[in-house]
Amino acid sequence: MSPPPAAALSPVATDSFHLLAPLSGEAHEALLRRNAFLAAIAGAICIGFSAIFVRLADTGPAAIGFWRLLFALGPTAVWAYAEYRVGQARRRRAGAAGPLRLFTVRQFFLAAFAGLFFGADLIAFHFGLVRTTTANALLLGNLAVVFVLIFGWLCLGERPTRGLMAALVLALVGTALIISRSAGAHGGDAASLIGDAFCVVAAVSYGGYVIVTRTLRRNDGAGGVGLGGGMASFISSATGAIVCLVWAVATDEVIVPQSLKGLLAVVGLGLVAHAAGQGLTTVALGRLPAGLVSTVLLLQIVVGTSLAAMLFGEVPSLMVMIGGLMVVAGVVVARPPRTPA
Template identity: 70%
Template sequence: MSPPPAALAPAAAEGAVLLSPLSPSELHEAHLRRQAFFAVVLAAMCIGFSAIFVRLADVGPAAVGFWRLIFALGPTTVWALAEHRAALRRRPLVAGERRALFSTRQFVISALAGLFFGADLVAFHIGLSHTTTANALLLGNLAVVFVLVIGWLGLGERPSRGLLLALALALGGTALIVSRSAVSAPGDAVSVYGDLLCVGAALCYAGYMLMARLVRRGGEEHAPALGGGMVSLIASSVGAVFCLVWAVATGETLLPSSLQGLLAVIGLGLVAHATGQGLTTFALGRLQAGLISVVLLLQIVVGTSLAALLFGEIPSLMVAIGGTMVVAGVVVARPPKPAR
């Protein structure tokens, strides 16, 4: 008998639940995972505005990252404090007990996540100034492949045939995009330089994702997983310092000189970072980093559509083909569903 159509799969799954009811804790966990999934979808839509805001900003690349993180600190601090109070309500302090906000290990890992994210912002913003928005978004989203590769090397997870196919597709598409940049500007390596910086940014973002996932899922014997708000607060603070030091050392313009530039960095802080990255960090406590990376590919659609609408940056056919290969690669790289 042939399998039922895909459209009937949810109904079949619901039937399976009726035949084998889930425990209250399993139902609660499934509900939290659904919440996390939709949080990532919303996060991808918010992060998709990043490249547009960066184009409209009138400060240096690292300064853009600094202001983005600074304007996100207010909402992130409120989130972290709300999480801490909620934890105290769930498990009140007993007489004489003192409970630290985080352990030394949690702080170090969160700070490393912030360094990776700061490096990602600097590399991506500089790369964006030397290439098109479509190229930057497509190459920057190679992070999903890097997440899986670094997870294999660091955690000893053997790559499947699907992962090898994903790597071939993604790297082939990357080579096609970069080679197209070289052909379109013969004798000028500016666009290639921008493309390669965006690939480096993807590698840094993969480091951020893996560090954030590590601290969000816990693992310490006497300390629970660190809340998403606190992880975001530590990482954003460290990332802001990194970007500021880079901007000062390279003599960048630090202060926005126009209302448009000011609104652009405020939008980066509130929309792209506080909301977009905040929801991503929240979801890392419930979903695998690889799965989240795949869902975040939605930002490519948002970013390229806005760039075509606002800046007239219509991707060429060759770049579109390369981008399709990159997207196909990261979709194939999606972690398989766990066996029931």
């Protein structure tokens, strides 16, 4: 029997055909952005464990960063190798000759520069964490979203949306509440205020790390392709580990973990907080604006402060909770667009 004429096909039949057709370019891009957003959320949850592991570690602040990055090198090396194999297979299918280039000179130095920023972030954050409360350290350290919005606008041309600008205002007001509470609660205690100040320095450093990583991961706009997440993480982690080790040796810190608990803490930092948390963040930065990713990362505050309250009895004061809620509200305000820009 001959098939019916095209005019006889029902709308249901044609719609079903389109459902089976490949996604359009715009729909595919929207799907990738949603997946990147989920990766950023998962990364924020993993990074939220970092303050707890730091509390349990028994080495110096910079040494903690060294072990964290050292134990992350194995998973990131496997990730980079897997990316290389996939890239090689694609080149063979496309008929390209010669091996795949791992990275350009520019990409290597940018990844190393990101590692310098991340090493500085770890040293400053760990130094500040032992001098202030976990809630203060997490909330002030996550002020990085402010600097990412500013740097991303000035350096990458990623103009913040109204939602991101609202998140910026909320973060600033919340931070002011936290600092004022810290100064009042400790009667101007210099140690607490110094700890808060170092956490803000860590936020600036992490903001630089995010911007450089975003530059590495996105396409360069001239037909090139951004550096793969695995290779970017491996180079930056190796560089950051060297920075932390040099600082630890220069300041005569305790470098080797003194107990099994301390060893497990730095292993957890390397595998959970860095390899998984920062790795997923690097994936998200390949598809989403830096300001949006850094805003989503504020969710780690919920994880960190909740765990600190359960494990260490560090229940945040009302003022700190209000400031924290104002900062976290930025995640809701700055939710990603449903369709690609």
